[in-house]
Amino acid sequence: MLVDLDYFFAQCEELRNSVLKDKPVVIGVYSGRTEDSGAVSTANYQARRLGIRSGMPIFQAKKKLSGIDAVFLPVDHAYYDQVSEKVMELLRPHADSFEQAGIDEAYLDITETSMRDFDKAGEIARKIKDEMKETIGLTCSIGIGPNKLIAKIAADSKKPDGLIIVRVDEASSFLKPLPVDRLLGVGAKTRDQMLALDIKTMGDLATYDVSKLMETFGKTLGSYFHRAASGIDGESVHERHEADSISRIATLKENTRDLVYILDKTNQLCIQVWEQLVQRKMRFKTVGAIAIMADMSVLSRSKTLSESANGLNVLNDLVKMLFEKLLSDTNIKIRRVGIRVSNLEKEQEIQRQITSFFNHQ
Numbered sequence: 026m027l028v029d030l031d032y033f034f035a036q037c038e039e040l041r042n043s044v045l046k047d048k049p050v051v052i053g054v055y056s057g058r059t060e061d062s063g064a065v066s067t068a069n070y071q072a073r074r075l076g077i078r079s080g081m082p083i084f085q086a087k088k089k090l091s092g093i094d095a096v097f098l099p100v101d102h103a104y105y106d107q108v109s110e111k112v113m114e115l116l117r118p119h120a121d122s123f124e125q126a127g128i129d130e131a132y133l134d135i136t137e138t139s140m141r142d143f144d145k146a147g148e149i150a151r152k153i154k155d156e157m158k159e160t161i162g163l164t165c166s167i168g169i170g171p172n173k174l175i176a177k178i179a180a181d182s183k184k185p186d187g188l189i190i191v192r193v194d195e196a197s198s199f200l201k202p203l204p205v206d207r208l209l210g211v212g213a214k215t216r217d218q219m220l221a222l223d224i225k226t227m228g229d230l231a232t233y234d235v236s237k238l239m240e241t242f243g244k245t246l247g248s249y250f251h252r253a254a255s256g257i258d259g260e261s262v263h264e265r266h267e268a269d270s271i272s273r274i275a276t277l278k279e280n281t282r283d284l285v286y287i288l289d290k291t292n293q294l295c296i297q298v299w300e301q302l303v304q305r306k307m308r309f310k311t312v313g314a315i316a317i318m319a320d321m322s323v324l325s326r327s328k329t330l331s332e333s334a335n336g337l338n339v340l341n342d343l344v345k346m347l348f349e350k351l352l353s354d355t356n357i358k359i360r361r362v363g364i365r366v367s368n369l370e371k372e373q374e375i376q377r378q379i380t381s382f383f384n385h386q
């Protein structure tokens with residue numbers, strides 16, 4: 026199963042400001058050279074219907090939407106990361122094995138959970154979609170297939186808010202009419218090269234002479250294109266190397282230098298981070314305190330322990346010490362506070378290290 030959130034950055038913005046829902050919303054990375062220089066990251070579907078696309082220059086998007094009540098916002102990665110973490114937390118328990126494939130997408134191997142039954146898999150997907158809507162407030166699209174490649178292409182074909190099952194015996198008829206650029210690795214250049222060979226669809230590609238494909242695109246790519254267009258993919262779903270840090274950040278109700286007031290907020294953040302650690306069975310070695318000051322400057326302090334820890338008290342105490350230190354180094358008020366644990370270790374790895382230590386005695 027592949028789960029991909031719909032118009033992710035823009036949907037995150039709608040989540041914290043529902044007024045945006047009725048308008049075209051465009052999220053961009055502003056390069057800062059002129060007011061409108063930069064590129065579009067993503068846009069909600071209202072804006073897409075008016076021709077806005079990821080990668081488009083912002084001035085061009087503004088031109089297309091001139092005279093329309095559209096909203097342009099800069100990317101807020103820290104916020105999208107937080108939403109993404111919640112999304113992954115929700116998804117992970119539904120899978121036998123789990124692989125985050127991007128900020129807003131993940132593969133879930135549900136072979137065992139669904140007992141190899143595609144209908145059952147569909148029920149799991151529906152449950153995930155409901156949970157995602159109810160607890161986080163976001164819509165996603167889900168593709169289910171016999172392998173990762175088909176699941177991914179299936180999900181892409183049903184956006185937004187879609188759910189599609191492609192069974193083993195339906196795979197080739199599903200893929201056949203799709204344009205070749207639905208395949209990972211086929212960009213505009215490759216697509217044009219294929220067009221020159223009169224290959225337009227996946228069906229064309231799957232039945233094209235493999236040796237000619239290898240001649241044109243090289244052995245590895247040529248045979249990959251042939252296999253992929255035929256829906257063949259043996260990749261397993263595997264957890265990538267986990268992010269080596271967990272962080273949380275929050276805005277204080279008012280700018281302050283009052284330590285008690287600040288700790289009241291950071292203690293809440295500590296609980297959130299600690300819950301993540303417990304869920305992922307991780308321990309931390311480094312703790313960082315981050316303060317965004319009233320003048321928008323950023324200060325941070327960190328402390329690395331000689332041995333990893335996992336206790337909430339340890340975390341709270343270190344954060345307290347770091348904020349004391351931080352405040353003593355400035356006389357500006359604090360606007361936002363953040364905490365971060367890094368240098369993470371898996372509990373089992375520690376267990377294994379201990380075991381191997383004793384084995385070597």
Ligand code: TTP
Pocket residue numbers: 029030031032033034035065066067068079080128129184185
């Ligand atoms: P996607 O999942 O590709 O796009 P999306 O979620 O916005 O839209 P869709 O409904 O089609 O899934 O990418 C996830 C996020 O990554 C997207 O919200 C913004 C970011 N992104 C960029 O910053 N630049 C890009 O060119 C693309 C494609 C995405």
Ligand code: MG
Pocket residue numbers: 029030031032033129
């Ligand atoms: Mg998406």
